[in-house]
Amino acid sequence: MESIFLKINGQKVTCPSGTTILEAAEQNGIKIPTLCYHPDLKPYGACRICLVEDQKTGRLMASCVTPAAPDMSILTDTPRILNHRRNIVRLMMAEHPESCIVCSKGNRCELRKIAADLGVGDSGLYPMPNYTPYEQVNPFIIRDLSKCILCGKCIRADHELVVTGAIDYNHRGFSSRPATLYEKPLEDSICTFCGTCVSICPTGALSVKNTRYVGTPEKEVNSICGFCGAGCSLTMGVSGDKIVEVNPTKRKISVNGATLCMRGHFANDFINSPDRLTRPMVRSQEEEQVPVSWEDAFARITTRLSEIKRKHGSESIAFIGSSKCSNEENYFFQKIAREIFASSNVVNGGYASGQKLLLYIDDRTHGSCRVMPLADLENAEVIFVINTDPEQTVPVAGYHIKRAAKKGARLIVVDAFKTDLTALASVWIRPVLSETIQYYASDIINALAGEMIKSGSHDNDFINQYTEGFEPYGASVSSFDAQEIFKQATVPLAAFNQAFELIKGRKIAFVVGADTLTYPDGNPLIDAVINLALLSGSIGATGGGIYVPAIENNLVGAMDMGTVPDRLPGRESIPSGKKMGLDLAAFIAAAETGVVKAAYIMGENLLRSFPQPDRVAAALQKLEFLVVQDILRNRTTQLADVLLPGAAVYEKHGSFTNMEGRIQTFEPVAPPPGEAKADWDILAQVAKVMGHPEQYPKIEKIRQEIRRKVPMYQGLGNHHQGWIKNNETGNPFLSSNAKFTLLPAFPVVGAKSAATGKRDAAYPLLAKITSFRFHLGSGTRTSRSERIRAYDQKGEIEISSVDYRTLALNGAGRIRVKSEFGEIERECKQNKYLSAGQVVIPMGVNHNDAMHLVGLTQGEYPDFSGQTFSRVMIEKI
Ligand code: SF4
Numbered sequence: 001m002e003s004i005f006l007k008i009n010g011q012k013v014t015c016p017s018g019t020t021i022l023e024a025a026e027q028n029g030i031k032i033p034t035l036c037y038h039p040d041l042k043p044y045g046a047c048r049i050c051l052v053e054d055q056k057t058g059r060l061m062a063s064c065v066t067p068a069a070p071d072m073s074i075l076t077d078t079p080r081i082l083n084h085r086r087n088i089v090r091l092m093m094a095e096h097p098e099s100c101i102v103c104s105k106g107n108r109c110e111l112r113k114i115a116a117d118l119g120v121g122d123s124g125l126y127p128m129p130n131y132t133p134y135e136q137v138n139p140f141i142i143r144d145l146s147k148c149i150l151c152g153k154c155i156r157a158d159h160e161l162v163v164t165g166a167i168d169y170n171h172r173g174f175s176s177r178p179a180t181l182y183e184k185p186l187e188d189s190i191c192t193f194c195g196t197c198v199s200i201c202p203t204g205a206l207s208v209k210n211t212r213y214v215g216t217p218e219k220e221v222n223s224i225c226g227f228c229g230a231g232c233s234l235t236m237g238v239s240g241d242k243i244v245e246v247n248p249t250k251r252k253i254s255v256n257g258a259t260l261c262m263r264g265h266f267a268n269d270f271i272n273s274p275d276r277l278t279r280p281m282v283r284s285q286e287e288e289q290v291p292v293s294w295e296d297a298f299a300r301i302t303t304r305l306s307e308i309k310r311k312h313g314s315e316s317i318a319f320i321g322s323s324k325c326s327n328e329e330n331y332f333f334q335k336i337a338r339e340i341f342a343s344s345n346v347v348n349g350g351y352a353s354g355q356k357l358l359l360y361i362d363d364r365t366h367g368s369c370r371v372m373p374l375a376d377l378e379n380a381e382v383i384f385v386i387n388t389d390p391e392q393t394v395p396v397a398g399y400h401i402k403r404a405a406k407k408g409a410r411l412i413v414v415d416a417f418k419t420d421l422t423a424l425a426s427v428w429i430r431p432v433l434s435e436t437i438q439y440y441a442s443d444i445i446n447a448l449a450g451e452m453i454k455s456g457s458h459d460n461d462f463i464n465q466y467t468e469g470f471e472p473y474g475a476s477v478s479s480f481d482a483q484e485i486f487k488q489a490t491v492p493l494a495a496f497n498q499a500f501e502l503i504k505g506r507k508i509a510f511v512v513g514a515d516t517l518t519y520p521d522g523n524p525l526i527d528a529v530i531n532l533a534l535l536s537g538s539i540g541a542t543g544g545g546i547y548v549p550a551i552e553n554n555l556v557g558a559m560d561m562g563t564v565p566d567r568l569p570g571r572e573s574i575p576s577g578k579k580m581g582l583d584l585a586a587f588i589a590a591a592e593t594g595v596v597k598a599a600y601i602m603g604e605n606l607l608r609s610f611p612q613p614d615r616v617a618a619a620l621q622k623l624e625f626l627v628v629q630d631i632l633r634n635r636t637t638q639l640a641d642v643l644l645p646g647a648a649v650y651e652k653h654g655s656f657t658n659m660e661g662r663i664q665t666f667e668p669v670a671p672p673p674g675e676a677k678a679d680w681d682i683l684a685q686v687a688k689v690m691g692h693p694e695q696y697p698k699i700e701k702i703r704q705e706i707r708r709k710v711p712m713y714q715g716l717g718n719h720h721q722g723w724i725k726n727n728e729t730g731n732p733f734l735s736s737n738a739k740f741t742l743l744p745a746f747p748v749v750g751a752k753s754a755a756t757g758k759r760d761a762a763y764p765l766l767a768k769i770t771s772f773r774f775h776l777g778s779g780t781r782t783s784r785s786e787r788i789r790a791y792d793q794k795g796e797i798e799i800s801s802v803d804y805r806t807l808a809l810n811g812a813g814r815i816r817v818k819s820e821f822g823e824i825e826r827e828c829k830q831n832k833y834l835s836a837g838q839v840v841i842p843m844g845v846n847h848n849d850a851m852h853l854v855g856l857t858q859g860e861y862p863d864f865s866g867q868t869f870s871r872v873m874i875e876k877i
């Protein structure tokens with residue numbers, strides 16, 4: 001790009017052409033005040049505070065919207081400019097209510113700061129405050145638009161960053177204000193309560209509703225969100241030793257920029273929950289959990305686990321880690337299991353919700369989808385979203401997809417259920433469910449691949465150079481009959497043709513649900529996606545590749561650190577001759593039969609997050625000894641023989657690896673409550689009392705070991721951010737086994753209908769049990785947020801209009817939903833976007849009772865901890 005030269009305040013500066021005067025000044029350390037400008041938003045030029053003067057022409061210009069031109073001579077703070085700025089601020093103040101002293105924006109109000117900097121204490125004008133009603137019914141956001149200065153930042157953030165469109169200008173002139181459609185309250189609009197507009201508002205017009213008065217934070221500390229796998233950077237406000245406020249990061253580089261979602265913004269108040277565990281406890285002879293010292297708790301663990309190991313062997317002890325704990329903690333947890341107790345039984349809660357899928361993709365793509373920056377989606381030409389609703393589960397990934405679609409990327413959605421992305425999709429392929437529990441996504445994708453080969457629009461060079469198995473694969477997909485598949489899926493063939501036109505000859509970015517393997521056609525589906533990605537040369541290409549939105553914050557890191565039954569740290573295979581560990585369902589079965597006698601559970605509330613909670617409770621009760629290490633009192637902690645209080649993410653050092661493969665370290669923001677300790681510290685002390693020769697007094701010692709033993713994590717802890725290494729060469733196309741294999745495809749339509757059809761008469765409806773934005777997964781932490789609780793989420797069961805009528809549910813209020821595994825009762829409501837036979841049951845609410853409806857293993861899929869679907873019947877109560 002061409003460089004231009006100009007002068008600002010007499011200083012010679014250079015900048016690329018197209019740079020605004022404001023940016024050129026900032027790049028050269030010259031400060032110009034702003035109110036409506038934000039680096040992540042399109043320049044708007046509303047407030048005029050950034051006025052500068054062109055010395056040659058004498059013109060005053062808003063520097064945020066005026067491009068720098070060669071040979072300009074710009075002045076930024078002459079008496080004339082200052083006078084204009086003062087007048088602008090005086091006019092704003094004349095319209096502003098005189099409530100600065102009680103305004104929750106406090107010392108962070110940008111208008112007040114600019115007024116003070118300019119020496120404006122009093123407007124000196126006749127006050128004309130523009131009073132508007134104070135809106136604060138919802139528990140998250142207070143809108144006091146009397147304080148609005150019409151900078152438009154909230155509206156632009158809503159449109160450009162989170163792409164929701166909940167607010168826009170309403171009325172004109174003096175009455176103009178940001179408002180929802182028909183000026184409805186936020187809670188009745190499409191607002192997602194992401195809070196992005198609140199963080200970006202320069203005044204107290206938008207503020208966070210706190211459940212109790214917290215004042216201006218005394219300090220701000222950076223951290224990483226502990227909820228989903230986007231891994232957003234946060235800046236947390238702290239007063240005393242309490243976290244009282246959360247905003248998007250002030251760091252320059254992050255996955256989320258100026259955005260957050262409602263969980264990151266508002267759900268972190270679980271940290272101050274009265275349910276926090278604060279002291280180690282052991283079960284007494286009277287069967288009560290009583291507080292003890294850490295030494296006594298460790299002594300009980302050592303004695304009991306050593307006894308059980310001696311009597312029943314190493315494999316009688318199972319270790320259940322957590323994809324919510326840090327890399328260091330997961331590494332150390334599997335080390336304790338494998339090295340100290342010599343047990344292969346190590347797994348974590350994320351194994352059933354994505355890790356198995358990630359490992360499969362990793363193997364088939366030679367590690368070339370390990371690093372998938374979300375920002376690259378915004379360069380994609382075509383985004384293919386299959387069976388996932390990232391707007392609900394990993395909202396910041398959803399923002400990237402929506403921004404890409406706004407910039408012109410064509411979006412193809414394959415989903416039987418309407419998602420938040422379908423409105424932006426160029427094509428929504430919506431397979432209607434047949435009589436059986438059946439999806440057609442794999443057949444649809446294979447049919448598209450067949451068409452690509454027939455028309456010669458695949459990437460021949462890529463195929464020839466980097467793949468093997470093209471002939472048999474090509475023959476298999478060419479036999480897929482698109483017409484027949486779409487007829488069976490009751491999708492118009494036009495959708496197929498449209499989708500084909502969009503992908504033809506293009507690189508494709510695939511976004512695939514982390515729960516794909518819990519779909520009945522999960523395995524053929526992921527094979528179909530990988531094959532199509534190879535066929536189109538999308539692996540390793542800009543704007544291509546396979547993204548898996550990780551529902552939990554450290555899903556990737558826990559897997560990389562080896563708390564999975566079939567891999568060692570660094571995704572290394574278990575050496576031949578060594579045993580693989582039990583997966584989650586097998587662990588419960590082994591506890592039921594008495595094969596497993598003891599378990600150490602870290603950071604996983606199995607009785608809330610696992611299917612069939614009563615069965616899981618009975619299995620845990622059969623154990624001779626159970627250690628639980630966690631942060632919040634819950635149903636699982638009640639069963640512990642030894643209960644260890646851990647520190648939450650914001651109270652300890654650690655690192656997480658997000659869904660992009662970005663490794664981010666974090667430091668404590670506040671101290672843990674009572675005697676609680678960081679999980680890595682607790683584990684280091686368990687290792688010590690078990691006689692491990694090495695000591696780990698600092699997290700750095702664990703990081704050194706990870707850096708040594710896990711080449712993918714060579715840079716861990718050296719910087720605040722880094723990326724995992726793609727593979728041993730860093731480039732999949734240069735690795736020794738560079739040929740990617742195209743696997744032949746087999747049709748799924750009808751193949752499994754006989755087995756699944758048997759249950760249909762008794763359970764005629766198909767329920768999708770799904771996460772939604774207010775709760776992360778099972779909701780153990782989000783349900784402790786006072787504000788989320790106050791939002792009155794009943795988690796109504798959604799039923800199609802057809803079934804609503806057929807079942808005569810009108811005015812039913814509560815209904816009973818039964819599956820072969822259990823039953824629940826909740827309120828119900830109609831959802832006009834559902835097809836007949838479809839039911840949606842939100843997770844996280846009502847103690848996550850939806851888990852009563854799903855099985856730990858599902859008949860014909862023995863390794864399928866399928867929490868996504870259940871066949872159900874509905875009764876009016
Ligand atoms: S509410 Fe805040 S961000 Fe929105 S226009 Fe008014 S002052 Fe600007």
Ligand code: SF4
Pocket residue numbers: 154157158162164165166167190191192193194195196197198
């Ligand atoms: S909270 Fe989020 S969705 Fe709601 S208006 Fe603000 S930016 Fe838009």
Ligand code: SF4
Pocket residue numbers: 225226227228229230231232256260261262263264265394395396397
């Ligand atoms: S998108 Fe995920 S990581 Fe980001 S704020 Fe929301 S829950 Fe946290």
Ligand code: FES
Pocket residue numbers: 033034035036037044045046047048049050051062063064065
């Ligand atoms: S900051 Fe430039 S016009 Fe507002």
